[in-house]
Amino acid sequence: MLSKYQPQQFEKKWAEEWKKAGVYKINKVIESIKSEEKPKFYTLVELPYTSGDLHIGHWFTFTHPDVLSRFKRMNGYNVFFPMGYDAFGLPAENAAIKRKTHPKDWTMKNIETMTKQFQQMGTMIDWDWMTITCQPEYYRWNQWIFLKLYEKGLAFRGKALSNWCPSCQTVIANENIENGKCWRCGETVVQKEVEQWFLKITDYAEQLIWPSSAEASEGKPDKPKIDWPKSVKVGQNNWIGKKTGINMDYPVKGSKETITCFTTAPVNFGMTFIVVAPEHKIVKKIINGEIKIDPKCKKEVEEYYKKAQEKTEMDRLTEGKEKTGVFTGLYATNRIAGWDVPVWVADFAIGHVGTGAVQGCPGHDYKDFEFAKKFNLPIIRVVTGEDGDQSEIKESRQVIIKGMKGKMVNSKFLDGLEFSEGLEKTMDYAEEKGWGKRVFSYHIRDWSISRQRYWGTPVPMIHCVGCGVVPVSEKELPVELPYEVDFTPRGMPPLATNKKWLNTKCPKCGKPAKRDPETLDTFFDSAWYWFRYLSPQYKEGPFDGERAKKLTPVDVYFGGAEHTLGHTLYARFFTKFFKSLGMVNQDEFALKRVQHGIVLGPDGNKMSKSKGNVINPDDVVAEYGSDTARLYLCFMMPYEGTGAWSTQTIAGVNRFLSRIWKIYQDYSVMVSLTNHDKNLEIKLKKTIKKVTEDIDNIKMNTSIAAMMEFLNDWEAACTTSEVVGALSQQYAKQFLQILAPFAPFMTEEIWRNIFGEKTSIHLSSWPKVERKIIEEEIVLPVQINGKLRTTIKLQNRNLTETTVMDMLIKDEKIQKYIGGKKYRVIYVQGKIINFIV
RNA sequence: GCCGCGGUGGUGGAAUGGCAUACACGCAGGACUUAAAAUCCUGUGACCUCACGGUCGUGAGCGUUCGACUCGCUCCCGCGGCACCA
Numbered sequence A: 001m002l003s004k005y006q007p008q009q010f011e012k013k014w015a016e017e018w019k020k021a022g023v024y025k026i027n028k029v030i031e032s033i034k035s036e037e038k039p040k041f042y043t044l045v046e047l048p049y050t051s052g053d054l055h056i057g058h059w060f061t062f063t064h065p066d067v068l069s070r071f072k073r074m075n076g077y078n079v080f081f082p083m084g085y086d087a088f089g090l091p092a093e094n095a096a097i098k099r100k101t102h103p104k105d106w107t108m109k110n111i112e113t114m115t116k117q118f119q120q121m122g123t124m125i126d127w128d129w130m131t132i133t134c135q136p137e138y139y140r141w142n143q144w145i146f147l148k149l150y151e152k153g154l155a156f157r158g159k160a161l162s163n164w165c166p167s168c169q170t171v172i173a174n175e176n177i178e179n180g181k182c183w184r185c186g187e188t189v190v191q192k193e194v195e196q197w198f199l200k201i202t203d204y205a206e207q208l209i210w211p212s213s214a215e216a217s218e219g220k221p222d223k224p225k226i227d228w229p230k231s232v233k234v235g236q237n238n239w240i241g242k243k244t245g246i247n248m249d250y251p252v253k254g255s256k257e258t259i260t261c262f263t264t265a266p267v268n269f270g271m272t273f274i275v276v277a278p279e280h281k282i283v284k285k286i287i288n289g290e291i292k293i294d295p296k297c298k299k300e301v302e303e304y305y306k307k308a309q310e311k312t313e314m315d316r317l318t319e320g321k322e323k324t325g326v327f328t329g330l331y332a333t334n335r336i337a338g339w340d341v342p343v344w345v346a347d348f349a350i351g352h353v354g355t356g357a358v359q360g361c362p363g364h365d366y367k368d369f370e371f372a373k374k375f376n377l378p379i380i381r382v383v384t385g386e387d388g389d390q391s392e393i394k395e396s397r398q399v400i401i402k403g404m405k406g407k408m409v410n411s412k413f414l415d416g417l418e419f420s421e422g423l424e425k426t427m428d429y430a431e432e433k434g435w436g437k438r439v440f441s442y443h444i445r446d447w448s449i450s451r452q453r454y455w456g457t458p459v460p461m462i463h464c465v466g467c468g469v470v471p472v473s474e475k476e477l478p479v480e481l482p483y484e485v486d487f488t489p490r491g492m493p494p495l496a497t498n499k500k501w502l503n504t505k506c507p508k509c510g511k512p513a514k515r516d517p518e519t520l521d522t523f524f525d526s527a528w529y530w531f532r533y534l535s536p537q538y539k540e541g542p543f544d545g546e547r548a549k550k551l552t553p554v555d556v557y558f559g560g561a562e563h564t565l566g567h568t569l570y571a572r573f574f575t576k577f578f579k580s581l582g583m584v585n586q587d588e589f590a591l592k593r594v595q596h597g598i599v600l601g602p603d604g605n606k607m608s609k610s611k612g613n614v615i616n617p618d619d620v621v622a623e624y625g626s627d628t629a630r631l632y633l634c635f636m637m638p639y640e641g642t643g644a645w646s647t648q649t650i651a652g653v654n655r656f657l658s659r660i661w662k663i664y665q666d667y668s669v670m671v672s673l674t675n676h677d678k679n680l681e682i683k684l685k686k687t688i689k690k691v692t693e694d695i696d697n698i699k700m701n702t703s704i705a706a707m708m709e710f711l712n713d714w715e716a717a718c719t720t721s722e723v724v725g726a727l728s729q730q731y732a733k734q735f736l737q738i739l740a741p742f743a744p745f746m747t748e749e750i751w752r753n754i755f756g757e758k759t760s761i762h763l764s765s766w767p768k769v770e771r772k773i774i775e776e777e778i779v780l781p782v783q784i785n786g787k788l789r790t791t792i793k794l795q796n797r798n799l800t801e802t803t804v805m806d807m808l809i810k811d812e813k814i815q816k817y818i819g820g821k822k823y824r825v826i827y828v829q830g831k832i833i834n835f836i837v
Numbered sequence B: 001g002c003c004g005c006g007g008u009g010g011u012g013g014a015a016u017g018g019c020a021u022a023c024a025c026g027c028a029g030g031a032c033u034u035a036a037a038a039u040c041c042u043g044u045g046a047c048c049u050c051a052c053g054g055u056c057g058u059g060a061g062c063g064u065u066c067g068a069c070u071c072g073c074u075c076c077c078g079c080g081g082c083a084c085c086a
Helices: A011-021 A026-034 A057-076 A090-099 A105-121 A136-151 A201-207 A213-217 A230-240 A279-287 A297-308 A313-318 A366-376 A390-395 A420-431 A545-551 A566-580 A617-625 A624-636 A647-669 A680-694 A702-720 A729-741 A744-753 A799-809 A812-818
Strands: A040-045 A078-080 A083-085 A130-132 A155-166 A170-172 A188-197 A243-251 A258-263 A273-274 A326-334 A339-345 A356-359 A434-439 A461-464 A468-471 A503-505 A511-513 A557-559 A591-595 A777-784 A787-794 A823-829 A832-836
Touching: A011 A744, A026 A339, A026 A545, A040 A057, A057 A557, A057 A591, A057 A624, A057 A680, A057 A702, A078 A434, A083 A105, A083 A744, A090 A105, A105 A503, A130 A136, A130 A503, A130 A566, A136 A155, A136 A468, A136 A566, A170 A188, A201 A230, A201 A420, A201 A566, A230 A566, A243 A420, A258 A273, A258 A356, A258 A366, A273 A366, A273 A390, A279 A297, A279 A326, A297 A326, A297 A339, A313 A557, A356 A366, A390 A591, A420 A434, A468 A557, A557 A566, A617 A624, A617 A647, A624 A647, A624 A702, A624 A744, A647 A702, A680 A702, A680 A729, A702 A729, A787 A799, A799 A812, A799 A823, A812 A832
Parallel strands: A040 A078, A040 A557, A083 A130, A273 A339, A557 A591, A777 A832
Antiparallel strands: A155 A170, A155 A188, A243 A258, A243 A434, A273 A356, A326 A339, A461 A468, A461 A511, A503 A511, A777 A787, A823 A832
């Protein structure tokens, strides 16, 4: 009697068996790196946040990496696929406040439930090898790294206008603002001047720029190939925002002042005014009387400055697009064009962007144009070379924009030049004359890492009245995060409320001093965690350098696209910093980056409790088992894709596994196979090849499709040949092996119980891939004038054109098209034949 | 506005420049059943045709090619990122 496919009967059993036998022990990986017999493979998945809700999206994220890891292991790699949790952070603290519990208790409980759910997945993760960022064993090294950064001048205390979330009561990073709102709570972010800790990521701006693909491929044979998505590289480069330009100096008439404007395109022959930001030093000097101007103008400037102060930067940039501004009464000299331009104050200029002053070229820039139009300033468009309307160029090198009010100016300066050449010449000229200096500018800003909240790594610094800011000595680490703290929002850092913790002695002078009550941004925690994964218990440093040498860089890093501008950039920054300290010798921490999409609810919406469309992995496992869930998640769409969960498709995938189960049941009753199907064997070899290539390229959906196709053929062969199985045991086992990374439980059950194997299928070696598979028969498409008209069966794909032509010329159908006409033939051996009549 | 990615059946999606729509879902018809579920078989891009067969067809339009979903150019639409960035 053949049994039905009932995964619930054996999945738990194998999970326990694997654990008992230590099939997935990382210790074994660590032992074998010493011998260097096997190549290493480091699979990394972004460490999940301990939200407590494990939803099917987590499974989706982890299944593909698990399949790849199992596959690599069967292919002889020493695979390192560790796990950890991102356990500090605001959501835990907010949840604890809401539930009247403690962030630590809440977090640790979540880790427990999440781990249990994860374990059902049947991943090859070793759950005894974990890294949890909220534990002192981990954050102690955050503090150590912070001290190193401080030592190198890369961590500094600064006062800056910062993004402040009034609801979370903390500073948040630029990268974590979505449409002017806090990424975690959705509250509108305001600007507030706050003193805080920064990391000088700007010092690494140049190093963090991804080389163009041309530069990257410029023969560096010793360097490994870095394969990151274009979207990430381009996105990060835009964020770093390196621009070449020039700082132009404009002397202010009747004073010793100079206004410097940064520009990437010095269109000085179209420049008709200057705008300075309200924060500009010129404005301060006007207000304090250092620069004398017309009293009426002064009054207007003062009022405008006051109004601008009341607005946050966000208000200034978002409220309407209507330009505002006032004239200062001052003029500055545009020495290149040879005329004076009025100086205005306007809040569309921002103090910290460029030099805080804009040279207004309304003929070339849209916002300058708007400003000029509103305040009736001249608008000149510079036209050179072949640009613009030729008839007007004859009159002058500069032409007024059609329909715009303005003035015409003659200049021989740009004669005969293309526009871009004109810009170059202007820059050269300005530098030569000492009126300007070429500079680079970057968009990226220093990384604010202070958080005025409780649940994070304490900043290992002490504030002493006499000595100032003093670092905690390395020996004193960790500065433990105290449990007893009032962390409800009170407008001050919660740690400051625990006086016992706060008050300490200055390490320098020994007098009473206070600890820094701030905590580190959790992106600090995740900027280096994969190094800690190598040795979670290591006590001599953040990680074991020997292991880092053997196991890093990461081979594939799986994660979300939302971390393009935050986490992955910080992680690259830390890697380069570690390299500068000699701790590692790699430029990039991950050779390949793969980004997952999102599993939507069955209704096509993002899963959320309020919509009631959340798919719980536990329910799926109860209904179909883990193998089906895993297989479905791999089959439903490519890893990068986003799509809805389908209760119908998963039933189809379950059907596929049932059919496999059934076909293997035959082997338990089979005595001997008399009629092994040679054709099917060739199909299997092709399937093995396809599956091997596709898993390597993380195209799990098409590898499953290939296996489905094979099963269809196999079943068909079983009925036609009237031989149970149709495939000898040797090959039936191979098919089971290529399915094993996807369906670890079922394949193990069959491997052991039906084929009687003594060791796990997951420790077996991947079937050999045959490079050249000789097919007994192929079908060649025949085209007439590029259109498919018929096909022809060939004994093999290596037949010559003459042979094929001999066969075809007799064909009636072909004769219908080519009979009596002139034609020529294109024959691609084994692929296609095309008659051009 | 700038940058990046995409547009293929009813649906999810396949196709080193070489048979477009693999695989799956759904749907339709059939077998089994007293009946249903499950399972199995057949069909399934559109249009014309009783049929054999033919025409059209990968967002639109040009182009390169014996041959284009794939390469080039010009548009249209959708998604994502950045942005009063000087």
